[in-house]
Amino acid sequence: MTYLPLRSLSQPPDSPVMAEWLGALGDALADPSTDRSVLCRRTLAELAYPEYAANWETAVADPKLPAGTRLALAALDPRNVTLEPEYYSDCDDARFQPVKPLLWLWYSFDRTPVGGQNVELGVHLRRLLAQYIFKRVGENFKAFQHVEFSFGYNLEVGDNVVIHRHVLLDDRGGIVIGNNVSVSDYANIYSHTHSIIDARDVTNAVTVLDDGVRITYHATVLAGVHVHCQGMVGAVAVATKDVRPYHVNVGIPAKSVRIKPNAPLDGEDCLPASRARQQG
Numbered sequence: 001m002t003y004l005p006l007r008s009l010s011q012p013p014d015s016p017v018m019a020e021w022l023g024a025l026g027d028a029l030a031d032p033s034t035d036r037s038v039l040c041r042r043t044l045a046e047l048a049y050p051e052y053a054a055n056w057e058t059a060v061a062d063p064k065l066p067a068g069t070r071l072a073l074a075a076l077d078p079r080n081v082t083l084e085p086e087y088y089s090d091c092d093d094a095r096f097q098p099v100k101p102l103l104w105l106w107y108s109f110d111r112t113p114v115g116g117q118n119v120e121l122g123v124h125l126r127r128l129l130a131q132y133i134f135k136r137v138g139e140n141f142k143a144f145q146h147v148e149f150s151f152g153y154n155l156e157v158g159d160n161v162v163i164h165r166h167v168l169l170d171d172r173g174g175i176v177i178g179n180n181v182s183v184s185d186y187a188n189i190y191s192h193t194h195s196i197i198d199a200r201d202v203t204n205a206v207t208v209l210d211d212g213v214r215i216t217y218h219a220t221v222l223a224g225v226h227v228h229c230q231g232m233v234g235a236v237a238v239a240t241k242d243v244r245p246y247h248v249n250v251g252i253p254a255k256s257v258r259i260k261p262n263a264p265l266d267g268e269d270c271l272p273a274s275r276a277r278q279q280g
């Protein structure tokens with residue numbers, strides 16, 4: 001294998017506009033009097049339908065505009081859409097409704113030309129929104145496009161966490177993510193499950209990814225599983241049971257195929273290998 005750390009890129013020419021846009025959004029979010037639904041709709045209108053950004057209220061009610069156009073404009077306001085978690089009986093409206101406009105902004109931004117694959121702007125926007133959606137988020141949070149949540153408010157995230165494209169973080173029962181965790185493309189982390197007899201019989205269980213965990217591409221972690229520190233779940237694996245510290249679990253159901261060579265000698269705690277070896 002070749003050591004290939006990410007390289008740094010120079011700032012794109014539009015970076016002053018990015019900074020201006022993010023700064024204004026950050027100020028609005030920090031102001032407790034901001035109506036988040038209006039902020040979401042105004043932000044999306046400026047990005048996607050600039051000709052209607054200043055006159056949204058009259059445009060959505062203008063019968064001269066085609067119904068489809070009025071519908072598209074109306075949908076910029078999260079009060080005009082329903083999100084799947086709102087149908088769940090265990091959705092706590094007092095917590096979900098304040099984050100809903102920010103989730104809608106996150107998802108909708110990802111479907112615009114300015115969003116989508118635009119890494120620099122997207123990472124900064126999502127880092128900003130995460131502070132107001134998640135229960136907790138640490139330093140340097142990095143999320144790529146098309147990440148989805150259930151509630152958003154039931155998610156705890158440590159420092160230096162990277163969530164890659166098209167990941168599902170189902171935080172219905174709660175997800176706790178430690179520091180330096182990576183969740184790769186198309187992975188699914190669940191925290192709820194359904195009875196095999198009656199799908200309406202739902203069990204929520206907190207799913208935990210400890211420090212240094214890596215969930216690799218297309219893997220699935222089922223509700224209530226604890227992936228212990230530095231554990232790894234291989235590509236396309238389904239983790240149905242806990243993963244021990246430093247173990248690499250692969251397959252369906254995921255089973256340990258190796259212990260990372262940098263594991264502490266006692267194999268059970270999560271001391272950095274160097275310290276554990278000194279003690280040994």
Ligand SMILES: CC(C)(COP(=O)(O)OP(=O)(O)OC[C@H]1O[C@@H](n2cnc3c(N)ncnc32)[C@H](O)[C@@H]1OP(=O)(O)O)[C@@H](O)C(=O)NCCC(=O)NCCS
Pocket residue numbers: 182184214216217232233234235236237248249250251257258
């Ligand atoms: C988990 C992973 C890193 C294991 O790599 P590894 O430690 O080099 O393991 P090996 O390739 O020696 O495989 C050990 C055994 O497990 C099997 N195996 C490895 N990965 C597997 C997987 N994802 N699913 C099923 N079996 C797998 C191998 O076929 C081998 O089986 P064998 O002993 O019968 O021949 C790797 O398989 C993987 O899934 N990589 C995903 C890519 C990645 O690194 N993503 C990170 C992005 S951030």
